[in-house]
Amino acid sequence: MTIRPPDGVAATLCRMDAHTLEKLEFERIRQLVAEQAQCALGRELASRIAPSRSAGQVAQWLDQAKQFEAFVARHGMPPFGGITDLRAVVKRAVPPAKLEPEEFAKLSDTLRGAANVRRYFEPLDAGAALVRKLADRIGDFTAIIERIDAVIDARGRVRDDASARLARIRRDIDDVRLATRNVFDRLLRQPGVLRWLQYPNATFHADRMVLPLRAEQRGRIPGIVHRSSDSGQTLFVEPAEAVELNNRLMNLLQDESDEINRILWELTHLVHLNQAELLRTMETLAVVDLLAAKQRFAARWGMAYAALNQSGRLKLIQARNPILLAMSGAQDAEGSGAATGPASTRSVVPIDVRLGDDFDILMITGPNTGGKTAALKTVGLISLMHQSGLPIPALTGSEMPVFEGIWIDVGDEQSLQQSLSTFSAHLARILDIIRRARKGTLVLLDELGAGTDPDEGAAIGRAIIDHLLHGGCLAMITTHLGALKAVGYDHPRVDNASVQFDIESLRPTYELRIGEPGHSSAITIATKLGMPRKLADAARKHLAGRHRALQRAIVGTLQSRRDAERARRDADAARSEAARAALTAVDIAKKLAEQKSRYAAWVERVMRLQPGDAVFVRRFDKPGRVVRIKLDRQQAVVAMDSMEAEVPLAELTFGE
Incomplete structure (x- = not known):
């Protein structure tokens, strides 16, 4: 996967490689966001979303998105009718080249659409400084629109006059x-x-x-x-x-051809003189469309923006894998025959994850059924999304740091166990990762120690864990080696977690429990699949002889960890509920005050309304001029292009 980030982001791109992006399926996230864009400008920019390692850049993206989110809540989504990606056309407007009449017609439509977006942002207040700065980059091209419309008709032909x-x-x-x-x-x-x-x-x-x-x-x-x-x-x-x-x-x-060429050259020269501002406006429209796409993306999948944690701590509350969410939503839409509205999230099991607070490395153990890898990918992909300024599929109250680098090793476990050459490639990948791992990076290792003798694999795994601890990075590591579970009890900066498994259905529940090491459950699974009881009992005796000491350590601490984790979840839930309640009360009061102020201003403007005044009719997404006012019916007759329509006063936005 190639990375072609938006302008200005390349210098602060999060350190990672194509393997990380491919295994975490980040390209699918780009596609999901692009699907929510309204025009080609936004879709193209969405295809270049890339995570940044700059906390300042990520903070700016998040603040801008939240300001836009608040504005949309009051004013609805921005209008994007008529807007086309004409950057290539504008760049060709360099004499002696000339643009074609059809291109000028599309440019006029696009600039008229840009004017609508510019008008949409007029109510912005001082509390949305980042969005205001963005809106101010949309140019006023009234003179160009008028000149094009005087020369080119709606069908893209040069007018007789x-x-x-x-x-x-x-x-x-x-x-x-x-x-x-x-x-x-x-x-x-x-x-x-x-x-x-x-x-x-x-x-x-x-x-x-x-x-x-x-x-x-x-x-x-x-x-x-x-x-x-x-x-x-x-x-x-x-x-x-x-x-x-x-x-x-x-x-x-x-003679006609010569005169048409002269007119087109004249128009092309006008575009050339305004080329920089036109391109800047189109780039800005792309950003606005991307912001709106993020908003729809969040609403579609029930996402929210995580708080930026400047101390390097990660806390995810009820996080869901976004790829699984998309797959689940697609299946729901296929089954119901509809693809609109919020997607159901019930079929995707959420997980709570934390790193960097009381431990830096989380060892995830349990059966070899995919649940551990899913947890790993969920955290990795959400980290990439957060650092790309995207909402994440987790509850409000979740916190994410900005990692300098994100590295993952995920492979096919069966091939690792069966092929020495594959094991060598797997180990080479891990060694490359640990050379890059340092404080401020996130390392995700799947099935550490697999593919070789279990004792040697555990020894190699322990050495790698010690190296990661010394480097100060955060890491999530999955393994089914029982010997590595003890690391969570030997080192204060390492903790265990398990992915729960349903013995009856022989499937993972995907529930992640921190503080509890998992069991591979291989003997139990073998029994369910028909292994004779005599063989199963013999296997348990052999297992007891090898792991009795480890089990004593686990049993001695498991209950206390469960109690502590339950208390932590209760405290987090109480804090989140209190914060939401306080925020809701403040928001309601603020919105009521804003609505009262806007209504008073609107009433005053209605009373001053006169025939001939410029207005914008939201129902038709068009500008017009007032012909007659019917205050007794709260309506006005408005002329738009070649038609007149009677519209409610409430649907009018007033121009200057």
Whole structure:
């Protein structure tokens, strides 16, 4: 996967490689966000979303997104009708090149759409400084729109009245064509002429009117033979009495082409003079569309923005894997025949994860059924999303740091166990990661120690864990080696976690429990699959002999850890509820005050409304002029383009 981040982000790009992006499926997140964009500008920018390692950059993205979110809650989504990605067209506007009429028509529509977005942001207040700064980058191109519309019609053709000379030329063209048509009509009415023709009407050759004469009738009509048909049976003859008129028409058509080119060059020069501001406006529209896409993305999947933790701590509350959410939502939509509205999240099991507070490394153990890897990928992908300024699928109260680098090693466990060469590649990948691991990085290792002798694998795993602890990074490591579970009890900065497993269904529940080491449950699973009881009992005896000491340590601490974790969750829930309640009360009071102020201003403006005033009609997404006011019915008659409509006053936004 290639990384082509937005302008200004490349220098602070989070350190990672293609393997990390591929295994965490970050490209799918880009696609999901791009699907929510309203125009090609936003979709293209969404395809280049990339995580930053700059806490300042991430904080700015998050603040901007939250300010935009608050504005949308009061004013709805921005209008994007008519906007097209014309950056390539604008860049071509360099003399002596000229743009085509159809391109000018699209540019006019796009600039009119930009004006609507600019107008949409007019109510921004001082509390949304980052969005205000963004909105101020959308230029006012009223003069360009008026100039284009005066020259190019809605179908992308140069208007007859684009210039006085063009109007005169086109009148002359019409006159000459009429005179030519009269000549041909007179010829066709002459006795015997129709019998000489292949079909009874005139046609054209290179804009010259000709007659389709049968080859055997050659010479019957005096004039110029311009060509014959492929079969040779038809001659296309320009009658002698029409030659002068056709010559006159050719000269006029050339004059028309020259005048059109002059007009288009003039318009192209106007675009060239404003090229920088036009490109800046389109880049800004892309950012606005991306912000709106993030908002829809969050609403679609029930996401929220995480708080930025400057101390390097990670805390995820009820986090869900966004890829699984998308898959679940797609299945729901397929089953119901609808794809709108919030997607169901019930089928994706949430997990609570923390790192960097009372421990730096989390060892996840349990059966080899995919639940451990899913937890690993969930944290990794959410980290990439957070550092890209995206909302995450976790509850409010979640906190995320900004990692300098994110590294993951995930492989196919079966191939690791069966192939020495694959194990070598796996170990080489891990060694490359630990060379990069340092304070401020996140390391995600799947099935550490697998693929070789269990004792040697555990020894290698322990050495790698010690190295990561010494480097000061945060890490999540999965393993099914029982010997590595003891690390969580030997070192104060390491803790165990387990992914729960349903013995009856032989499937993981995906519930992650921190403080509890997991069990591979291989003997129990084998029994469920039909292993004889005698063999299972013998296996348990062998297991007890090897792991009795470890089990004593686990049993001695497990209950106290469960009690502590329960108390931690209760405290987090109480704090989150209190924070939400306080925030809700403040928001309600603030919104009521804002609504009261806006309503008073609107009423005052309505009372001053006069015929001829400029307004914007939200229902039609168009500007217009007031024709009549009907205060008794709370309505106004508004002229828009070539039509008039009676609309409620409440649907009007007032211009200057």
